[in-house]
Amino acid sequence: MSTTPSVTTAAQKDSSQVRQKEMIARHFDRLAAAPDSGARCAYTFVPGNLTELLLSFDVLPVLPEINALQSAMRGKTAEYIAAAEKLGHSEDVCTYVKSDIGMMKSGNIGPTGQRLPTPDLLLLSYTGCFTFMKWFELLREDYHCPVAMLHVPYQADGRITDNMRTYVVDQLKNVVIPKLEEVTGRKYDEDRLRAHLARSAQAEDDLVWVLQSAKNVPSPIDAYFGAVYYVGPIFSAFRGTADAVDYYRELRAEIAERIRQGKGPVTPDGEVERERFRIVVEGPPNWTSFRQFWKMFSDEGAVAVASTYSKVGGVYDLGFRHDPDHPLETLAEYCLGCYTNLSLPTRIDLLTRYLSEYRADGFLINSVKSCNSFSAGQLHILREVEARSGRPGGFIESDLVDPRYFSAANIKNRLESYFQMLDQKRAGAAS
């Protein structure tokens, strides 16, 4: 639709990106070496992950969701999903699960091409999604390893009650920690945990600064597609590490420099030189055509200035920080506060708030077939947020890692019409 290219300069890697790549490579090297080194590893989920606790036991985290999305970016998920469906997994269920199972059945080769170790523990943190529970029940049948279940109640009334907090802390004390002690043969060391939590809080401060930098006009970051990379370390194996602290400090400095220079976000195809639309995005991205999907935005000069997906591993911008003075309570609060554990009214409030705080022109929902946790209710969200904010919402449908559900032409059409409508609205308001 737009005739003036919005993306012009060639993309180059920032040093934070290089650092992140190295961190990931080192982590997967350690995982690949685990069978020989004797290092323990736990499979666990992004929302409600207990990385600091795992690190305090020297346990290496493996995040199957991240493996699935990485597999999608490498074009592997079609075959993995087909393998899982052949084994009887329904076409109707979450494709992360099927991708993971297909990957396991195909040799468990991780994103770096190295074999992942089998888990010593499945840390089933049941936060914000029912599917997690079934996922690890399924994996347990193949891995025959211990499972630590942490049931995190849902914030149905939009707040964390004492009952919820106590329940989670009780499980941490009586289920999760004893299981980690059993698996590692080590005693729980609260001082180590506190040290990790202190580092988490430091990194979280910088992450929030980075995400909120999108309040600038033009925004120096893309807070949906670009943010996927920014949240990577803190949502996965690195929260609570010195590496993460360094990464976020470096990233912050880079973004500060972009603001100083009045630059827009970097995309894989170059920099967005002309910010035409500021958009808030709800829902996870599609991973099989991630670059193509992003390009549909950046070609139009559409920049995501806030997203909910970048909060699935923690809604830090509302003020939560890991608190080393209350180690177990803070882990409980963290688990309870992840985005998909929030009630629908709270999600609507948050989106409405983003639209005004980030001076967005509108919002888009990418509704993924896989994920009832995100998707059930999104049409209601669409109407409510439109009504409250007075800004137009768009709705597209795709999937996380199943390429069969990414219809590029269809999505492109919808996006173009949506941006056209924003343009017309703007023209109407100006006249």
Added chain:
Amino acid sequence: MGFLPIYVPRELLHAQGVLPVGLMGGRPDLEIIKGDAYYQSYICHLPRSTIELGLNGSYDALDGLIFPAICDVIRNLSGMWQMLFPKVLVHYLDVPQNFDPAIGGAFYRRDLESLSQALAARGARPLTADALRQSIALYNENRRLVRELYALRRREPWKVPTHELYVVLRAALVVPVEESTPMFADYLALTSADRSRRPQDQARVLVTGSFCEQPPLALIKTLERAGCYIVDDDFVQVHRFIRSDIPVDGDPLQSIVNALLTDAVASPTRYIADEVKGADLNQRATDSGAEGVLFCAPSFCDPALLDQPMAVRAVERTAIPWTAFKYAENNGQFQVIREQAGTFADSIKLWSGA
């Protein structure tokens, strides 16, 4: 108070003078006018009919709804209900997945106490131990009769056709326990005494996966007409979710809590910690003398469909054959299912004859 599948402790509501009303979505003939505008095509049907019935005034008599924590769809529906019907009580019953009485039990107890207080704040009687004991006793009797009906169906399935039993169980969701208990007793007495009901050459099957969104009655009839005796099932499971009597002595609220922790069915919506997945299903198949298992889940039902590969593996460890199909509550055509179930029943009969 309305409640969604699968289970709420109806005794608690009853003890406070509240009528529990079981809601299970809509019938196939319910025209969905508004509900579809709330849900994408890849979400099960129950929430759209529930919204439809809410918006068309069918639930106006209810003072509120309880949403048990069984899946993300019902979970998110609770938030939509808060917004669409701000005047009614909306309670999300977060049933624990930790079954230690001191942990999950304590959490659940406090959750029930908050439900009880919310009901009292809306005019229900405050909860007393004596009233709760009486309610437990009434529901024990109610559940006992359901167990008897299921036992009779296991012994003489021709006496208790499932399409009849199902209607009786559904009716019991919307009347007081004082009425449903005699209704069960009457049905039990009448059907036991009915000598005109004679055995037929049908295959005994266990139907599983239909614990939330319900199949249309015509689907149940289709299975029966295709040559199946349904000897166990997951339909209208609230009546059997707690497997035995709840003690009436001691602390009655704690007894309700303990019943959920230790005596509930191994539903796909509950975390199975130490037992083997599917062991319960196999036990049910053995107990009911099932010759085949029909996996019969609603389309897009996460708990049922994610569970199914594990349940299938468990069934395959026995010699019992199985088949699987999906449905939606508004399906009107059953030709394919009739053929599938008919072939399945024929093959069972063939092999059992051999």
